[in-house]
Amino acid sequence: MTSSLLALQIVSDPLVLFLSGLSLLILFIWYFATESDRRKRNIGSILVLGLCTLCILALIPPSKTLQGGIDIVGGSAFTLRVQPNVDPDTNEVIPLTDRDMDNAIETIQKRLDSAGTGDLSIAKSGDDTIILQMPGMEPEAAEEIREILQKVAKLELREVNPQSQMLAKQVYDGEEVIPGFKAYKHEGVNREGDPFTEYLLLNNRTAIDGADIADAWPQTQGTDHQVGIKLTGAGGEKMTNLTKDMTAGSDRIAVLLDDVVITAPVVQTTPLGKNFVIQGQDSFEEAGTLASQLLNPLENALVIDEERTVSPSLGEAVVKQGITSAAIGLAITAVFILIYYRTAGLIALTALAVNSVLIFGAMAMFGFTFTLPGIAGIILTIGMAVDANVLIYERLREELSSGKSLKTAIDTAYEKAFSAIFDSNTTSLLTAVILFWKASSTVAGFAVTLTVGLLGSMFSAILVTRVLFRWALDTGALKNLSLLNIFRSTNWDFLGKRKAAFALSTLLFLAAVGGFAWKQKDALGVDFTGGSILTFTFPQDSKGVRQAEAEKALQDLDTESKPIIQEENVPNSGELLTIRCSTADTTRIEDTLRSAFPVLQERTPTLDRDTGKDTGKTNYVVDASTDTVSATAGSAFLINSSIALGLGLIAILIYISIRFEFSFALGAFVAVVHDVVLAVGLVVLFGGELSLIHVGAILTIAGYSINDTIIVFDRIRESLLTERGNIKDLMNQAINATLSRTLLTSLTTITTVAILAIFGGAALRDFSTMILVGLVVGTYSSIFVAAPVVLWWSRGKGRNLRREVLDASLAGETAANT
CATH class of the missing domain: 3.30.70.3400 (Alpha-Beta Plaits)
Structure with missing residues (x-):
């Protein structure tokens, strides 16, 4: 047995997975329960190695275990x-x-x-x-x-009323009503090949239906293609009861398929038995398809x-764009971390590598599918893992500056950073779960990878780096730590600028809302309004079709709405031509463009995916991909997305209210709403269209905004508990203390997302652009919106913010001790 097959068998065995998971859970609980540093180090090491081993086994071989959407x-x-x-x-x-x-x-x-x-x-x-x-x-x-x-393929046999010829037309036109009967229009071709139209009055009661079919098969009689039908025993009895009292040569039975009369033959002998035929199929293949459908009828219609x-070529181009942009962004981040944090940065990068193994291993182990939004989710969660490391290291810098030993400084830094990391990641998890539960399947992949990535990033930032530090200290490999310090201590009066900040935020808020109100329906993409997007993917070495050329080719085509055409040159992937149009026009637009341009007419042999042999079929060299959404579905997507956003914001408000005081919850809520509205409004104002993937982007912005805000709030709460002085001064001091972390994490994440927006192609650009705007706005709001709202609310209500924090802390300690 090969190693890959053995690995696949191990991770696919439910008992092995259960016992492995249970063992790791016990180790995880033991790690946090024990007080011994040496025991923590050893248990943590076993836990990390065990998880990594399980995930690596789940990944073997990657070509089979990683499923692509x-x-x-x-x-x-x-x-x-x-x-x-x-x-x-x-x-x-x-x-x-x-x-x-x-x-x-x-x-x-x-x-x-x-x-x-x-x-x-x-x-x-x-x-x-x-x-x-x-x-x-x-x-x-x-x-x-x-x-x-x-x-x-709902088959029905119904009795034709003997007075059908006299009454059916009047009933069909609404001039007569015959209780228990309904009129149908029957169109067909007679034996001479001439078309005819007749009206039939049929019994409302179905005599025989699809459940009575025992078998169906295609057959040919001369030039007539038919479907032979054999009824079950119960169906044969129904047929006998239906026809036993009929008059041969005059009475008729109508055969309906999906409530359309396809034939209405005269009964030639009575009574009929189990076998009969359905005539009128255009080909033997069509008869075969109908026979298959009759054997598997849908009891409920589908829309x-x-x-x-x-197309595979578009998927390949998209993956190349995503991987290239992600590699560039993460490489820049890695180099920065190594230069800025040196040895500690090397430990952080090792933890990030473990985080990546955990993400991909979990995706493979549980059979989750990788989608394009999912790739974006992975990139973002790795950025959030960097954020957690930066938070710990900035705390570590402060502790070392206060004169503490390296071991004490590391322990204190982790202890103080834990609550902020836990709270910020928990709020992001809440939004990810709500997104998965309520939003469309289009962004479900994003929600899955975001959830898996957040759990992995918390594990790697809190446990993996801690274990590595313990080993480095215990073995003597780390005796001192040197950290670069570009953003030195500041003492700016941020809260003193709150009136100017409120004025700026109000102006931007009104501009964002006004831009959305001005564009109205034009601000919504196909996902919400309904319609189609047709995309031609040109190979890298071929000349594409220009936008002006396509517009000229389509100018005389009669369409329901004017098609919107865009061209894009994607680095290292070729060119794309995208047409947004009405769904009814999609096929005609594709046919017109293919007829107008020789490059769109070229075909290539199709090879079997498994054997690589020629199948005898051909496909277009330039593939066409389509994305079609009905207007009804678009409306439902819009409603569900709005509900998901609303529930996400409410969940954040409730969580912050539990973990902090209401003043802080209100400040966080206002900041999140501020960031979401500005990100959406500014993107729309500058020509963007909202799509389903933007729902994920908006909730990501909310998570990032809360992440940053909680870290500032956590430091404000700490200052109020441990220091005396004017509340406004203490809040300013807390914002200044976290400023380096805010700027560092924002810059690294913004760099990664900006590269994703530049090199990610159209598929990732809209998503990345909105997050990019949200990150910039969120960094601003955590300093100039959230904290000022807390101060304003506490003063407006005549409350002592320090007393509220002290009371809440005392209540928490009392609850923990009882």
Whole structure:
């Protein structure tokens, strides 16, 4: 057995995973329970090595264990909404049940398996939504899959009223009402090949339905392609009861498929038995598809709310952009940490490497899928891990400056930094969980990696670096520590500038709100308004189609709305041509552009993904990817996203109120709302459009804003508890004390995100730009908005802020001792 197979078997065994997880949990609890430094060091070492070993085993081999979403490997994805049925007698809607959803998922699985679609992932989301993903599917197959999904294939046989010829037209036009019967329009072609139209009056009661079908198969009689039907025993009895009293040669039975009459033959013999045929299929393949659908009928209709088809070349370009920008940003951050913190920086980078192993290992172990937003989430969480290390090291600098020994200074720095790290990461976790629970599946990957990354960053920053420091001290490898200090102690009167800051914030707030009000619907992207985005991906060595050329080619095309065309040159990845248009126009726009430009007509042989052999089929050299959202789904996404944002802000307010006093909670809440509104409004004001991925960006901004604000508040609370003096002066002192940390972490994170925005391509640019604006605004608000609101509120209510902090601290100590 190879090492990769052995590793795969170990991590896939539920018992092994359970026992390993239980052992690591016991070690984790033991680590924090023990008082012995030597024991902490040894337990921590075993814990780190155990987790890393488990994660590395889960990653072997990476090509099989790391699953890429369709935006990375290419493929198709559909968001399907299951429709409730209507009672034919009362016209009342029948509520969906869990059984309805399970039946729909099972039917989709069987249909697509019979169509040979290969790997697919089907998951239920909410009460009426199904998420279907098919990585690796070629764009040309999406149309066929769409038809397979939307075909209910609900077969019904109904009795035709003998007076149909006289009454059906009047009933159809609404001139007559016949209780128990409904009129249908039947269009077809007679034996001579001439089209005809007739009206039929059918019994409302279905005599035989899809549940009565035992078998269905395609067959050909001469030039007529048919579907042979064999009924079950119960179905045969129903057919006998239906036809036994009919008059051969005159009475008729109508066959309906999805409530459309496809044939209405005259009964030639009575009674009929188990077998009959459905005629009128255009080809043997069409008859075969219908037979498969009849064997797997949907009991509830499906509506496609969202459809994404990503070409492999676009996915490859996106991954290259993301990895390149991430590597550049993280390399710059790593070099800065090494230069600024030296030996301590080396320890921090080792912890970051462990953090990366934990993130990727957890993603592989639990089968989470990597998506483009997920990659952005990983980059951001690594930035937050750097933030935690900077916070500890800046505390360490202060303790060393006060004359403490290296060991005492390290212990004190970790002890004082713990609460700020815990609180800031917990608020970010709250927003990530709410995002995963309430927002669309498009950003679920971001929420997953953000959650995994936050847990990993807390572990690496608090435990891994501490263990490494303990080993360095105990072995004598670290006897002194030298830290660069660019941002030296300051004594600026930040709170004295609060009126000017409030005036600036009010002006920016009004501009942001005004920009959104001015643009209104134009501020919302396809995700919220409905529509399609068509993207052509040109290879790096080929000449793309210019925006002006595409606009000229489409100028005479009659479209529902004017298409919006953009071109983009992506470094090291080629060129992109993106067209935003109405969903109804997507196919015609693609066909028109392909007809107009030879570069879009070139085709290449398709190779089998497993064997590499020619399949005999060809695909376009320049792929076309589509992202389609219905207007109904867009509205639902907007509502759910707004709820997610609202719940995130409320959760932050509640948590800060519990951990701090209400004055601090109010200051944090105002700062978060300030940052979110400004980030959204300014991006929109300067031409951006809001999409679903921006929901993740907004909650990330909220988390970062709270992160920074909590660290300032934690220092203010510490100053109020330990020092005497004017409250305003103490708050200024706390802001100055945390200023170096604020500037350092903001600059490193801003650098990483800025590079992501510059080199990440269109797919990551909008997301990164909003976070970039939010980081700048958040750094400003933690100093000039949050703390001034705390001071203003406490003074306005006539409260003594120091007394509130002392009382809360005393209450906490009393609760801990009882």
